[in-house]
Amino acid sequence: MRVLTVNPGSSSLKLAVVDGGVVAAEEHVAEWDGVTRDELEGFAAAHPPVHAVSVRVVHGGDRTTPTVLDEGSLAELRCQVPLAPVHQPRSLTLARHALDLPAGVPVVGCFDTAFHAGLPAHVATYPLPRRWRDRYGLRRYGFHGLSLAHATRRTAELLDRPVRRLRLVCCHLGAGVSVTAVVGGRSLDTSMGFTPLEGAAMATRCGSIDPGIPLYLLREHGLSVSDVEAALNRNSGLAGLSGTSGDVREVLRSRARGDPEARLALDVYLHRLRREMAAQAVSAAEPDAVVLTGGVAEHQPGLRAELFDGALLGARVDPARNRATGDRLISAESSRTAVVLVTCREENELARLCEETLSVGPTGAPAPS
Numbered sequence: 001m002r003v004l005t006v007n008p009g010s011s012s013l014k015l016a017v018v019d020g021g022v023v024a025a026e027e028h029v030a031e032w033d034g035v036t037r038d039e040l041e042g043f044a045a046a047h048p049p050v051h052a053v054s055v056r057v058v059h060g061g062d063r064t065t066p067t068v069l070d071e072g073s074l075a076e077l078r079c080q081v082p083l084a085p086v087h088q089p090r091s092l093t094l095a096r097h098a099l100d101l102p103a104g105v106p107v108v109g110c111f112d113t114a115f116h117a118g119l120p121a122h123v124a125t126y127p128l129p130r131r132w133r134d135r136y137g138l139r140r141y142g143f144h145g146l147s148l149a150h151a152t153r154r155t156a157e158l159l160d161r162p163v164r165r166l167r168l169v170c171c172h173l174g175a176g177v178s179v180t181a182v183v184g185g186r187s188l189d190t191s192m193g194f195t196p197l198e199g200a201a202m203a204t205r206c207g208s209i210d211p212g213i214p215l216y217l218l219r220e221h222g223l224s225v226s227d228v229e230a231a232l233n234r235n236s237g238l239a240g241l242s243g244t245s246g247d248v249r250e251v252l253r254s255r256a257r258g259d260p261e262a263r264l265a266l267d268v269y270l271h272r273l274r275r276e277m278a279a280q281a282v283s284a285a286e287p288d289a290v291v292l293t294g295g296v297a298e299h300q301p302g303l304r305a306e307l308f309d310g311a312l313l314g315a316r317v318d319p320a321r322n323r324a325t326g327d328r329l330i331s332a333e334s335s336r337t338a339v340v341l342v343t344c345r346e347e348n349e350l351a352r353l354c355e356e357t358l359s360v361g362p363t364g365a366p367a368p369s
């Protein structure tokens with residue numbers, strides 16, 4: 001079965017055709033405007049045949065499994081737009097375009113949040129008034145689930161241990177950054193919460209800050225809600241700290257030229273990431289391995305080494321292994337905790353879930369209903 005996978009990140013759009021579990025074609029649109037359908041239509045037309053489309057939908061609310069999308073389910077998923085204001089509209093726009101493709105194939109929505117559906121109650125619950133939690137549905141969800149599912153499976157292969165016996169701290173370092181304790185294949189804790197704004201500092205998102213700050217800005221300085229929302233989502237993190245870009249490549253170049261703001265930006269980014277990793281190591285209780293995945297982790301060996309400079313979690317990066325390529329162990333033999341690097345492959349997980357949802361038989365043809 002050939003599955004067209006659609007993966008909108010906060011700024012990029014990743015399209016692929018996965019054929020029998022293997023990526024047969026892919027395209028990375030670095031700056032998708034969040035509206036136009038040309039990219040999806042053009043890619044689908046260039047890589048026929050397509051038997052189904054699988055769309056990454058960042059917020060699935062309480063959904064625990066993928067859903068075949070139609071007008072009704074798209075309308076329901078709009079309720080989650082305020083809970084992922086940067087991502088959800090992009091996912092739903094693409095799902096809408098996918099339903100309109102001339103091929104007329106089924107469109108499956110796969111949710112980032114589903115991987116975290118079993119978070120223990122004491123992890124999912126915010127210390128907020130009960131009335132609010134009940135009335136407004138305030139709880140922690142967690143994100144990057146498709147990436148985590150793939151990274152966990154791949155780590156088990158690399159370490160030659162079954163998933164059920166692995167205690168992992170998984171770091172997804174892309175434009176969005178999250179850290180998750182995955183034990184026996186299940187998410188036990190994660191740094192993102194009700195929205196993808198909580199936790200580590202990111203490319204353009206602030207991560208966790210004192211909740212008094214937005215209140216102060218709204219009350220004392222008359223900033224509007226939309227100004228605050230835009231600043232926390234789009235002009236904070238590495239972008240806000242460096243004063244230039246949220247792209248770690250650019251911030252690293254500025255630091256190499258001696259720019260003090262870029263140095264501070266990376267110091268803050270790494271400090272907050274290490275703090276989240278230490279917190280997830282508590283939830284994972286003596287993790288066997290730290291897993292690094294996502295664009296920043298994959299392409300920046302120097303930053304990987306720097307992250308573990310202070311032997312965080314007893315992990316030591318081996319310089320030769322760190323320089324090599326492909327999915328692999330990058331820690332030294334003497335390392336107390338293994339460090340594994342896995343290329344982010346949300347595509348594979350999107351295709352796998354899509355085939356499972358459409359009950360594809362062993363021959364690749366849809367099973368008779």
Ligand SMILES: Nc1ncnc2c1ncn2[C@@H]1O[C@H](COP(=O)(O)OP(=O)(O)O)[C@@H](O)[C@H]1O
Binds near residue numbers: 174175
């Ligand atoms: N060589 C590189 N190529 C692409 N991205 C890189 C590279 N080095 C670092 N990055 C960082 O990876 C980030 C994108 O990661 P990615 O996982 O693709 O994010 P997303 O899926 O959220 O768009 C960019 O913000 C960029 O800073």
Ligand SMILES: CC(=O)OP(=O)(O)O
Binds near residue numbers: 087112174176196
């Ligand atoms: C949920 C999230 O932050 O996704 P991304 O990293 O793709 O922006």
Ligand SMILES: [Mg+2]
Binds near residue numbers: 009174175
């Ligand atoms: Mg991504």
